[in-house]
Amino acid sequence: MAERHQQLPPYLPASQLQRDQESAMMIRDLRRKNNIRIASYILTFLVLVVAIILIIVFVILPITTPxxxxxxxxxxxxxxxxxxxxxxxxxxxxxxxxxxxxxxxxxxxxxxxxxxxxxxxxxxxxxxxxxxxxxxxxxxxxxxxxxxxxxxxxxxxxxxxxxxxxxxxxxxxxxxxxxxxxxxxxxxxxxxxxxxxxxxxxxxxxxxxxxxx
CATH class of the missing domain: 2.60.40 (Immunoglobulin-like)
Known part of the structure; x- marks a missing residue:
């Protein structure tokens, strides 16, 4: 009966594992920074929209008698x-x-x-x-x-x-x-x-x- 040989995954050196982990951490950090940046842009936009609405409602739209x-x-x-x-x-x-x-x-x-x-x-x-x-x-x-x-x-x-x-x-x-x-x-x-x-x-x-x- 023929012998079956199980193929083992190749062994990765410790330095390679460390580099992969560092790369994954960098990717996560970049994604987090991008999310924060996008959130800040959205918040700034919303603040500007609210400010414009307030100016229109309280400054421009109120009509006084000349x-x-x-x-x-x-x-x-x-x-x-x-x-x-x-x-x-x-x-x-x-x-x-x-x-x-x-x-x-x-x-x-x-x-x-x-x-x-x-x-x-x-x-x-x-x-x-x-x-x-x-x-x-x-x-x-x-x-x-x-x-x-x-x-x-x-x-x-x-x-x-x-x-x-x-x-x-x-x-x-x-x-x-x-x-x-x-x-x-x-x-x-x-x-x-x-x-x-x-x-x-x-x-x-x-x-x-x-x-x-």
Missing amino acids: KFRVHSMTFDTLEVGTTSNASFNMRFDVQFRIKNKNFGKFEYDYSSVDYYYRGTRLTSVFIARGDVRARSTEKIDVSFVNMDSSTLGTAANSSLSTDIGNGILPLTALSKLDGEVEVMNIKKHKSPVMNCTMEVVISTKSLQNLNCL
Whole structure:
């Protein structure tokens, strides 16, 4: 009966085994480092996404009402009567400003600014349709605005005599702009309201104490 010889696996020297073990450890270490690197990239990406979302939600998307104000007035003519025959007539240039702090433009329709003396409307200034770019201020200059006291009633005329004697004419400018702010294709109706009080100094033909709410 023929003898069967069992083939034994070849014997590996200790140095070869050590090298194989070191190679396996290096591979595992590289894989671990790669996994850590990938995880850090994913975490960084998620943090950036969350930060962008927070900026959009809390900074960009909140839409505020633009500000509509009288910025300045200069007088071409200013004539007043005596305290016994109180009256005034003036012509002035005015600059209005619309300040839009939103991250989208503000479009507004036609409007007007009404000027009052102690509750009586004296004149209106026309405001054309327009728009204000994002994060900017629009200047609206209007020249040669005429205003006089011919429409004042008895009570206002009584106050006018005192105001002329004091050298001060108190005025109020009121207006409202109807428009829309558009941010990231989201439109929201906004209506800035102007309520500005001021004093005209008769002697210097200048404006003082201009305050807008």
